[in-house]
Amino acid sequence: MITGTHKTRALIVMTTLSLCFTALGGRLVQLHVLRHEELSGQAAANRGLVIKRQGRRGEVRDCNGNLLANSQSVRIVCADPSITAAHAGATAAKLSPLLNMDAAALQTRLNGPGKYVRLKQKVDEETAQQIRALKLKGVFFEDQYLRTYPQGSLASHVVGFVDADHKGVQGIEAAMEQYLAGVAGYEVIERDRKGREIRALRAEGIEPRDGYHVVLTMDQVIQHIAETELEKAMGEFRPRAGLIIVSRPKTGEILAMSNRPTFDPNNAGRATADARRNRCISDVAEPGSTFKIVNIAGALNDSTIRLSDVFHCENGAFLYGGRILHDAHPYGPLTVEQILFKSSNIGAAKIALKMGTPRLYEYIRRFGFGRKTGIGLPGEVSGIVHAPNHWTKLSITRIPMGHEIAVTPIQMLMAMNAIANGGKLMKPLIIKRVVDADGRAVVEPPPQQVGQPISPAATALMTTALRRVPMPDGTAPKAAVDGFDAAGKTGTAQKIENGQYVRKYYSSFVGYLPSPDPEISILVSLDDPSGGTYYGGSVAGPVFRRVAEKIVEYLGISPQQPLTHSRQVASAR
Amino acid sequence: MGTVSRCVLACVCVAIVGVAYVWQKNQIYRLGDDLKKREAIVSAAEKRNTMLAAQLAQLQSPGLLEARCRQYGLGLVAPREQQIVRLPEPGPEWDVRLLVPVTSPAPAPAPSAKKSATRTVARR
Numbered sequence: 001m002i003t004g005t006h007k008t009r010a011l012i013v014m015t016t017l018s019l020c021f022t023a024l025g026g027r028l029v030q031l032h033v034l035r036h037e038e039l040s041g042q043a044a045a046n047r048g049l050v051i052k053r054q055g056r057r058g059e060v061r062d063c064n065g066n067l068l069a070n071s072q073s074v075r076i077v078c079a080d081p082s083i084t085a086a087h088a089g090a091t092a093a094k095l096s097p098l099l100n101m102d103a104a105a106l107q108t109r110l111n112g113p114g115k116y117v118r119l120k121q122k123v124d125e126e127t128a129q130q131i132r133a134l135k136l137k138g139v140f141f142e143d144q145y146l147r148t149y150p151q152g153s154l155a156s157h158v159v160g161f162v163d164a165d166h167k168g169v170q171g172i173e174a175a176m177e178q179y180l181a182g183v184a185g186y187e188v189i190e191r192d193r194k195g196r197e198i199r200a201l202r203a204e205g206i207e208p209r210d211g212y213h214v215v216l217t218m219d220q221v222i223q224h225i226a227e228t229e230l231e232k233a234m235g236e237f238r239p240r241a242g243l244i245i246v247s248r249p250k251t252g253e254i255l256a257m258s259n260r261p262t263f264d265p266n267n268a269g270r271a272t273a274d275a276r277r278n279r280c281i282s283d284v285a286e287p288g289s290t291f292k293i294v295n296i297a298g299a300l301n302d303s304t305i306r307l308s309d310v311f312h313c314e315n316g317a318f319l320y321g322g323r324i325l326h327d328a329h330p331y332g333p334l335t336v337e338q339i340l341f342k343s344s345n346i347g348a349a350k351i352a353l354k355m356g357t358p359r360l361y362e363y364i365r366r367f368g369f370g371r372k373t374g375i376g377l378p379g380e381v382s383g384i385v386h387a388p389n390h391w392t393k394l395s396i397t398r399i400p401m402g403h404e405i406a407v408t409p410i411q412m413l414m415a416m417n418a419i420a421n422g423g424k425l426m427k428p429l430i431i432k433r434v435v436d437a438d439g440r441a442v443v444e445p446p447p448q449q450v451g452q453p454i455s456p457a458a459t460a461l462m463t464t465a466l467r468r469v470p471m472p473d474g475t476a477p478k479a480a481v482d483g484f485d486a487a488g489k490t491g492t493a494q495k496i497e498n499g500q501y502v503r504k505y506y507s508s509f510v511g512y513l514p515s516p517d518p519e520i521s522i523l524v525s526l527d528d529p530s531g532g533t534y535y536g537g538s539v540a541g542p543v544f545r546r547v548a549e550k551i552v553e554y555l556g557i558s559p560q561q562p563l564t565h566s567r568q569v570a571s572a573r
Numbered sequence: 574m575g576t577v578s579r580c581v582l583a584c585v586c587v588a589i590v591g592v593a594y595v596w597q598k599n600q601i602y603r604l605g606d607d608l609k610k611r612e613a614i615v616s617a618a619e620k621r622n623t624m625l626a627a628q629l630a631q632l633q634s635p636g637l638l639e640a641r642c643r644q645y646g647l648g649l650v651a652p653r654e655q656q657i658v659r660l661p662e663p664g665p666e667w668d669v670r671l672l673v674p675v676t677s678p679a680p681a682p683a684p685s686a687k688k689s690a691t692r693t694v695a696r697r
Contacts, residue, residue: 056623066630066633066634067626067627067629067630068630070623070626070627070630071623072620072623072624072627073619073620073623124624125617125620125621125624148627150627150628150630150631150634151630151631151634151636152634152636154634154636197609198602198605199605199606199608199609200601200602200604200605200606201605202605220634220635221635224634224635224636228636553651554651558659563655
């Protein structure tokens with residue numbers, strides 16, 4: 001029987017329950033309706049995460065696909081000191097041998113303030129796996145890309161290097177940054193309570209795009225030949241610096257570009273700025289007698305002279321403009337051909353006088369001096385070519401012998417290439433193509449002719465004369481390449497220090513072979529060689545020969561004449 | 574069919590739909606986990622590939638190969654000039670001779686040096 005007491009109790013219970021449910025409902029309304037925005041944001045922040053994904057930087061390869069630079073994924077070992085502090089000693093003891101770090105120093109960092117500390121960068125995947133297996137609380141990893149240069153210092157001045165942010169600083173790395181750098185992407189993910197991604201709830205994202213790969217015109221074997229021979233020359237003549245450039249005259253492709261001193265791009269920070277400089281494009285110097293090719297080629301092109309014309313070389317002392325111009329050896333009458341292969345300064349000056357200032361200046365510009373070649377590497381300079389209104393009376397006699405003018409080695413090689421290539425001045429080409437991950441070409445710059453300074457007929461005459469340079473009566477018999485007709489020109493330029501000519505020299509040789517249909521051209525230049533000899537023919541000439549002999553063997557270029565016994569023996573070695 | 578039976582059938586249907594839904598959700602999560610694992614494997618393989626590519630490039634570098642040849646005295650050198658036989662590349666005139674029937678043998682071909690390029694083969 002239901003009494004009044006029962007009814008009262010039921011009412012109390014019902015009222016209490018109603019109040020409880022009302023309070024609960026009120027709280028729910030507060031959480032889900034009134035504070036919806038705030039709390040749903042918090043929940044999303046706890047669960048969700050936006051992860052930025054960086055595209056892998058593209059590779060740099062040589063013309064045969066050999067790897068010169070790539071990016072490897074490594075790990076950064078990080079810790080949350082708010083978690084690791086409780087057991088810092090034990091964690092440090094376990095990590096120390098794996099990270100090859102001092103345990104005490106590690107412990108200090110694991111005990112530090114804050115919630116994030118980087119313990120070590122550039123940790124390889126294998127070590128990271130070993131650390132992960134230890135299941136250390138508060139220790140976690142971040143991804144990092146490491147730029148590696150497997151060939152070390154080989155072609156380091158061309159390939160360049162990247163900074164800590166993986167951005168190109170020098171060489172191809174800087175010049176091709178827009179292609180090499182990938183495009184970053186992102187992913188919006190949701191995590192479980194342990195912080196692991198719930199793959200099924202991946203909301204949205206954009207895949208990162210890896211950088212394009214850059215294929216160079218350079219050949220790593222030819223580069224190795226150039227570097228090895230340059231290193232030998234550095235040991236033999238102990239110059240302050242040296243460089244070798246190898247190219248294909250017909251296309252302007254650069255096959256090798258080596259500099260000394262050099263550096264390892266894997267440790268670019270440790271190298272001096274002097275060692276990192278690509279002297280082939282960024283150093284200017286008076287070219288010396290190699291520049292004689294410009295005014296003589298110009299005069300032949302204008303038919304101002306013929307190879308058989310004779311100029312009197314004043315027995316080695318020519319008074320002009322109140323100053324005496326000297327030759328290295330006293331010569332009497334010389335034909336134009338002899339002036340070139342004996343490298344007479346007086347003869348070259350007299351030819352220039354016959355040409356006149358405007359034509360000489362015209363040919364200097366036509367051969368590409370005084371402006372950048374457009375090789376596409378950062379740091380290239382234009383050289384120094386003064387306009388004729390700034391020339392002195394002496395200039396017309398000094399410029400033909402490579403004084404009062406400053407050029408880069410790449411400009412000099414391209415000018416010689418024009419003579420080797422029927423008068424076509426080519427733009428130096430260092431990028432063969434840019435390809436995507438599937439190997440499809442994105443960019444493929446073709447060989448580009450940028451001028452025609454002289455006619456094919458004039459280049460044929462020049463080649464006739466230049467072929468005499470590496471002969472016994474020329475200035476560089478040591479540059480003769482057995483089995484081949486090589487053509488070239490020596491240069492011995494006095495250096496200027498503090499505005500004065502000093503007894504220091506740039507010794508150079510620039511030539512091509514096999515003439516008259518050349519496959520390769522080579523420039524060798526040594527800055528201030530020591531050991532008594534400094535003439536281009538004696539110092540740079542032999543280096544040219546050794547480089548040329550190895551390259552023709554490597555490229556399988558058939559000799560034009562049978563080899564002599566000595567070359568066969570040398571080849572056999 | 575009675576009311577009770579209809580209710581039971583409806584309950585069974587609801588239960589089946591519920592179980593299917595849960596099973597499907599579970600499968601989606603499992604598939605997600607599976608995908609994640611495979612993504613990790615692919616990523617690890619790619620990382621390993623790049624590392625191995627760099628190692629391979631290092632091992633194939635001419636400087637290292639030269640050093641190894643010297644170190645182990647392998648005697649590996651480029652073929653000497655006298656070990657190379659340069660054969661004329663067959664030109665158009667060779668094609669014509671090849672068409673001549675076997676019954677009337679053609680004289681030994683003598684290709685023009687001007688027209689034919691040369692190719693290089695090494696002999697021992």
